[in-house]
Amino acid sequence: MALDDYTEALEALSLGSRILAHHGIVDGFGHVSCRDPRAPTQYFLLSRNLAPALVKPEDIVTWRIADAEPADPNSPRGFLERCIHSEIYRQHEDVGAIVHFHSPDVIPFGLMPIPFKPVYHMASFLGSDSPPIFDIADSFGPSTDMLIRNTTHGAALASLFTPTPALESTSSRPLVLMRGHGATLTAPSLKLAVFRAVYTQDNARILASLSILAGGASNVERARFLNKDECDQSMATNSGQVERAWNVWVKELEDAAK
Ligand SMILES: [Zn+2]
Structure with a gap:
């Protein structure tokens, strides 16, 4: 029933927000949204400016x-950058x-064309090509x-994501890096979006350490990143494991709150 789904979405969105903060993917800024299960083609859910x-x-x-704009004109003030969400939907x-975020680990890859490709199976959703840079x-x-x-800015960013219906395929582009700003990523579901954000940041950290080991970013090009078949197969395997990761991240939040 849509109302149960709505209550569940509110709970998941607040948990997802806090999981992203706990992992340092968002800090005072950044945000996560999902479509409103009561009217998914008309509305989306996103926290007030917080x-x-x-x-x-x-x-x-x-x-x-x-x-x-808010469905209820009396709603509290929202994030300035909510047009990122509306235009992608x-x-x-x-x-x-x-998820829109300013993770310091990801920022360098939006500044110059260093490859941002999957270094391991957990980031296979990135696909075998580097994401676009907005x-x-x-x-x-x-x-x-x-x-x-505004919506004009949002529309320009949204146009860099893969057109429908390729989102479940690794030939899609779930991530767009944003020069001098951060990144935005998409997924078919909220839990998968949080999963992807965590492993996008991990992929960035591994690439940064690889760059040091390899003697500089210019040598990263020689790395044997996952190829397209490996991305496809790994992504299919991981798709059944999202709940397992989500449950441990929720437990970490609970433990941190004790
Ligand atoms: Zn931003």
Whole structure:
């Protein structure tokens, strides 16, 4: 029943927010959203303007996909960058959840063309090609504050994700790096989006250590990253394991709260 699904989505979204904060993927900034199960083509769920580590189910607000405005005009203030979410949901019907984050581990890969490919099976969802880099200066000139401030900015970013219906395939692009800003990633479900965010950050950390071992970023190109078949097969295996990771991350939150 949609109402049960809605209650479950509020709980999962607040847990997902706190898991991302616990892993250092988001800090005072960054956000995670999912489609509203009551009306998934019209609305999405995203917290009010609040640090992700503090989000509780009652902080989640319903937003319109059409223009990123609140369904209820009396809702509390939202994140400035919520057009990231609305425009991706508007353009890509198979996206069920989105994480936008400024992880310092991921930022370097948006600044110059260092390969950002899967170094191990847990990051196979990235696919065998490096993700696109969104450079706000390309579309909006050299004089912005780097933020996605409106639907025009959001639409430009959203256009770099793979068109439907390829999201479950590794020929898709679930991740877009954002120069001088961070990254945004998509998934068909909320738990999978959180899973992907954790392993995107781990992949970045492993690549950074590989770069040191290899004698510099220019040598990373020689690494034997996962090929397309390995990505496809590994992704299929991992898709059944998301719940296992989610449960341990929730337990970590509970233990940290003691
Ligand atoms: Zn941002």
